[in-house]
Amino acid sequence: GIQVEQSPPDLILQEGANSTLRCNFSDSVNNLQWFHQNPWGQLINLFYIPSGTKQNGRLSATTVATERYSLLYISSSQTTDSGVYFCAVGTFGNEKLTFGTGTRLTIIP
Amino acid sequence: GAVVSQHPSRVICKSGTSVKIECRSLDFQATTMFWYRQFPKQSLMLMATSNEGSKATYEQGVEKDKFLINHASLTLSTLTVTSAHPEDSSFYICSARDPTRGTNTEAFFGQGTRLTVV
Numbered sequence: 722g723i724q725v726e727q728s729p730p731d732l733i734l735q736e737g738a739n740s741t742l743r744c745n746f747s748d749s750v751n752n753l754q755w756f757h758q759n760p761w762g763q764l765i766n767l768f769y770i771p772s773g774t775k776q777n778g779r780l781s782a783t784t785v786a787t788e789r790y791s792l793l794y795i796s797s798s799q800t801t802d803s804g805v806y807f808c809a810v811g812t813f814g815n816e817k818l819t820f821g822t823g824t825r826l827t828i829i830p
Numbered sequence: 831g832a833v834v835s836q837h838p839s840r841v842i843c844k845s846g847t848s849v850k851i852e853c854r855s856l857d858f859q860a861t862t863m864f865w866y867r868q869f870p871k872q873s874l875m876l877m878a879t880s881n882e883g884s885k886a887t888y889e890q891g892v893e894k895d896k897f898l899i900n901h902a903s904l905t906l907s908t909l910t911v912t913s914a915h916p917e918d919s920s921f922y923i924c925s926a927r928d929p930t931r932g933t934n935t936e937a938f939f940g941q942g943t944r945l946t947v948v
Contacts, residue, residue, distance in 0.1 A: 752934045752935075752937075754936060754937065761941075762921050763939075764939040766939075816862060816879075816934055817864055817876050818864070820873045820875070
């Protein structure tokens, strides 16, 4: 099956800093989503982005499907941005999502 | 976005008992729902695909007799952990898509259920 690797696995930043999270996948995809898992475990949908670039406030994402990676950018980090970020991909003809390994982000005041 | 609701959010049960977790699509009908499991500090792993009106499809290594899935209506799928043991303690979370938005579109997740077996 498809392999999804995220980097870095852990990231500790000062409040106000910017960060870039990366998601690499091993096969062609027609679905890619970014999630933020809060401390209670809930998955918050950030972006549905199988290709192209999207922005939502301080967050933006870019997927380069031909090169099999996606990037999530967080600018002016806040302590509430702390948590685990997952990317998840879906392949053609298959509705299920395969999750990446996750990046644990900690924002220090 | 589409709303998926999961209940209960937290449950503690004794070894040997069974626990039922419900997953509902609140504002759309879902012929397919997905059940994932997450162990502490790990990623989410797909357990099974729940199909309305037919048998669930289980991922390799998932015991279908232990994790019973029923998708009796277009808005409800249930996961029953039978004869639970401490190693079944985990975070279980369901997801669904609104089919009216097209195929392979954005998936939405329930709040998750934290199961502790004592």
